[in-house]
Amino acid sequence: MRRRSFVVMAGAAAMLPMGARAKPEEVEALVRAITGGAPARPGRVKLDVPELVENGNTVGLTVSLGEDVPKDAVLTDIHVFADGNPRPGVVHFRFGKLAGVPKVATRVRLATSQTVTAVAVFADGSCWTDQVAVLVTWSACLD
């Protein structure tokens, strides 16, 4: 084997997946743990993430509340999950007494094409969800 081709192959091997991927059922189980068994209802929370992603290493993600939220509803938490990453959890935001507009932006890694789920928890215990199916053409080097 020529030295250069060996180096290329070794590099490729280093980036090969270890085979570990979260499953949609894992995300469902995590969501159920938050809601206390009930499925989260679609609505109230809005997940903004591009449907077509070129580079999974850094993907802009914004969670906010929709217009269907009653004025007296108090947001306490937003959880974000990704069912195709090595681990399903992405981030958990907690909103305190001094929180302003219920909107958070960050940047995430997406290992492959997958469904991203946001779950918003309100002070009255109700849980609402939004999902986006994302097509990733160049995956994050998670593995």
Add this chain to the structure above:
Amino acid sequence: MAVKPLLSVPREVKAGVPFEVRILIQHPMETGFRRDAVGGVIARDIIHTFECSVEGEEVFAARLEPAIAANPYLAFSARLERSGTMLLRWVDDHGVEAQERVDIRVV
């Protein structure tokens, strides 16, 4: 953690009017899923906890996972009725803790 984060916080705000806080922290956010050239797992090193408060009252907190991109960026919102010092604090897997303080005047 010697590098200062990029932090955007207004020094003067109106009482009860929401304002945006943005922070970009320089950190590799090593996932713990990658392997080096000889096949060894590169140890996980991420910022896992981020907290923002003003005079002990919570504004916002985040629990980050390896799925957060390198050099984590967070933009969130706060609303104050009284002037105070905003404390932003974060901790990584090496136990390295960093914080920033910003005095905010409510006018």
